[in-house]
Amino acid sequence: MTQAFFAPCPRGLETALADELREIAARPGIASVAPFQVHREVAGGVEFSGVPAAAYAVNLHSRIASRVLMRVAARGYRHEDDVYALARAQRWEQWFSPDETLRVDVTSNKSPLRSLNFAALRVKDGICDAMRERLGGRPSVDTASPDVRIYAHLTERDCTLYLDTSGEPLFKRGWRMEKGEAPLKENLAAGILRLAGWVPGHTARPFYDPMCGSGTFMVEAAQVALGLAPGASRSFAFEWLKGLDGKAWQALKADAQRARMLAGGDGLQIAGSDISTDMLAMAQANWQRAGLPGEARLKQVDARHTQPPFAEPGLLLMNPPYGERIAVRGARRQPEEVLPRDEAEEAAADQFAAAFAATLKQQFAGWQAWIFTGDLSLPRRLRLKESRRTPLYNGNIECRLFRFDMVRGGNRSA
Ligand SMILES: C[S@@+](CC[C@H](N)C(=O)[O-])C[C@H]1O[C@@H](n2cnc3c(N)ncnc32)[C@H](O)[C@@H]1O
Incomplete structure (x- = not known):
């Protein structure tokens, strides 16, 4: 199954990230376990697609991406209700259960909607209603340390829903002890x-x-x-999502570990x-x-x-x-x-x-x-x-x- 992904990055680094992703895709230990193709640079990130394990490889090896988002659905919209309907139509239970906590963030580029906070609320309602209807329970919201993060990106006409596979942003490598005076990410x-x-x-x-x-x-x-590998000392959200390809993840970690020992x-x-x-x-x-x-x-x-x-x-x-x-x-x-x-x-x-x-x-x-x-x-x-x-x-x-x-x-x- 080919899955579409989006890797956001600091503005101005899109080409550097696309080059880095191509290098990662070409590594022998990745091409065989988690093949993916890099498609397009857009403002603020790079689109790529591949097997689900491609997200594991990019989380583990990208130094420049801020996160790795998995595309769930995309459709034209005009009102908040359209955004709600899109969220409600997805089978979220294939990735997480109603017992988990949730956070929804909305980003936009020329969206005609007046309030992004309200749009985020409608996405959250759509997810919760879909789960309650099918499973009888709904996730609760935790903005500080959620188990699952959903992103909605609104352009002038289209709404795209993403499931985050990273968790903590990828600039957090796991080694920084204290913040310095204005450290760079x-x-x-x-x-x-x-x-x-x-x-x-x-x-x-x-x-x-x-x-x-x-x-x-x-x-x-x-x-x-x-x-x-920059992500060798941290964990990622995808490790807790349902449907993890554990074999591929173990192989990718072992490959990174070998490089560390060498x-x-x-x-x-x-x-x-x-x-x-x-x-x-x-x-x-x-x-x-x-x-x-x-x-x-x-x-x-x-x-x-x-x-x-x-x-x-x-x-x-x-x-x-x-x-x-x-x-x-x-x-x-x-x-x-x-x-x-x-x-x-x-x-x-x-x-x-x-x-x-x-x-x-x-x-x-x-x-x-x-x-x-x-x-x-x-x-x-x-x-x-x-x-x-x-x-x-x-x-x-x-x-x-x-x-x-x-x-x-x-x-x-x-
Ligand atoms: C913007 S911070 C650099 C942050 C660094 N890139 C990081 O990520 O942690 C600037 C640094 O310049 C140092 N600094 C200020 N005046 C200095 C000087 N005259 N000579 C050397 N270092 C100086 C400060 O102590 C501070 O650590």
Whole structure:
């Protein structure tokens, strides 16, 4: 039986996710057990189809998807009642029982309906009425930690119902102990790494994050280099749904386990630094909880005064603090009586950028530097000309991934 799926992802990473899914589908241990085809990139995700176990493989191996949704039904609609009728017509009991708890979420793109909350309520009513009619009982609602999650996506004309196979979103890999100061979501970090060319087979060069925070880029980079499955230390909603193909799931897990045992880690050249010792302690704990070899290579240093941690040039990737929530530390700020707050922040950001740019030019010749930031004017502040800029979203915040090629003998000014 061929089943249609949708894998949502952070906006801007659709092509990276489609490429990743094609790579996953081509792995020998997956092509034989859970074959699937990648179809279309749409805004915010990628469509694919295959055997039901394809969802297990993508949950286990995708670093970029936010979840894996299984398509249950799709039909044109005009009113909330049409949405209710579509939900009511499905045989939900093939996947879960009335004893389980439920949560319904609605997403939309140009839907004419006035209230998405009301649409979600009608989907929930449709599911509950269908189950009560056929089985005499209905699931109850639990928005905090439901057993089963249903998604309805409304376009201008069509309503699509999905059953979630992931449970907790896939950026939760199971290794993060505490939240750092504004950590990046793991799947966004993994997508950025892929855009920066850190893909399997191209990970032999050095990697350095001079503002590593809780170590998200480092951990994800190491897991890619070692071929470790990102979902190996967590569970998924599909494990509790009825009709699980247990044999296929065991085979996929065993295949991932084999890769884990083969992964060495001796040649790994991955390092990070941060100004905050608390962050470094967190990064070390995360590295170890993620099952990575040895200790993370970490150093406490202000990014403005750092030096390359390896003899050979490689990939530098960072996500500097920006905006309301966190400011760069160490930059001297004018007291508020001298400059208004906004201008003082701007001046501090410029001052930090000038010092950091000098370090990049003097110390990191030959390196490729990638900076992910919500500060769209960063190249102007750094006075460096980027060789690429990729628009990406961190939640709803528009960001850019800038690439700077640090050439020997100086860089052109922006
Ligand atoms: C946005 S956070 C990075 C988050 C990180 N990518 C993660 O996922 O955890 C920015 C980091 O820069 C660090 N930082 C701020 N000023 C710094 C400086 N002058 N030198 C080095 N690190 C600095 C902060 O301590 C913080 O950990």
